[in-house]
Amino acid sequence: DGGITQSPKYLFRKEGQNVTLSCEQNLNHDAMYWYRQDPGQGLRLIYYSQIVNDFQKGDIAEGYSVSREKKESFPLTVTSAQKNPTAFYLCASSISGPPRVYNEQFFGPGTRLTVL
Amino acid sequence: RKEVEQDPGPFNVPEGATVAFNCTYSNSASQSFFWYRQDCRKEPKLLMSVYSSGNEDGRFTAQLNRASQYISLLIRDSKLSDSATYLCVVNIEGGAYSGGGADGLTFGKGTHLIIQP
Numbered sequence: 750d751g752g753i754t755q756s757p758k759y760l761f762r763k764e765g766q767n768v769t770l771s772c773e774q775n776l777n778h779d780a781m782y783w784y785r786q787d788p789g790q791g792l793r794l795i796y797y798s799q800i801v802n803d804f805q806k807g808d809i810a811e812g813y814s815v816s817r818e819k820k821e822s823f824p825l826t827v828t829s830a831q832k833n834p835t836a837f838y839l840c841a842s843s844i845s846g847p848p849r850v851y852n853e854q855f856f857g858p859g860t861r862l863t864v865l
Numbered sequence: 866r867k868e869v870e871q872d873p874g875p876f877n878v879p880e881g882a883t884v885a886f887n888c889t890y891s892n893s894a895s896q897s898f899f900w901y902r903q904d905c906r907k908e909p910k911l912l913m914s915v916y917s918s919g920n921e922d923g924r925f926t927a928q929l930n931r932a933s934q935y936i937s938l939l940i941r942d943s944k945l946s947d948s949a950t951y952l953c954v955v956n957i958e959g960g961a962y963s964g965g966g967a968d969g970l971t972f973g974k975g976t977h978l979i980i981q982p
Binding site: 855856 | 971972
């Protein structure tokens, strides 16, 4: 079945540690995205990538880093510089990205990160 | 800054009733509109796109009012399984995301709907 997978589902991290969240898609989509969702809040864009080996900052990129070495993979690293990392992290993909953003986005199941 | 506004609710509605909620957007250049559904602690899933002429999918009807800059979602004959948070999403086709500010895609905070037996 085609889709987007994220792992792990739950992640606990000690303060000061970096952690990497996995996102894989087999939909052959060009564009991939990382969002963060806090309780009672909307989704906020962290980073996005339109094509392999290219990515751009979103609204809240500080304290995060990404890579896009393969079309199907877009891992997100939450660094120790991120002040409030505890959140629900969602990865998404779409057939194409900006400037043609008409296509709907498909989301992975998310990773719930808790900093202890 | 572009914004998408939704009434957070919760909307408590008896099963079988019709419920409608709106979403307003501030950027008149917005061109693509979607309704997503998000269940508790799950990922958002596309419910329906919203077309200029309005569109219907079973019990769900979406409307776009460009003059007043809002979109609406109507649910008829509501079911218990309709209980969820409904997210309004607005895109600007042709706009470019830019470093430090993504102005191409904006999510509303969602409207929480509870269908009661």
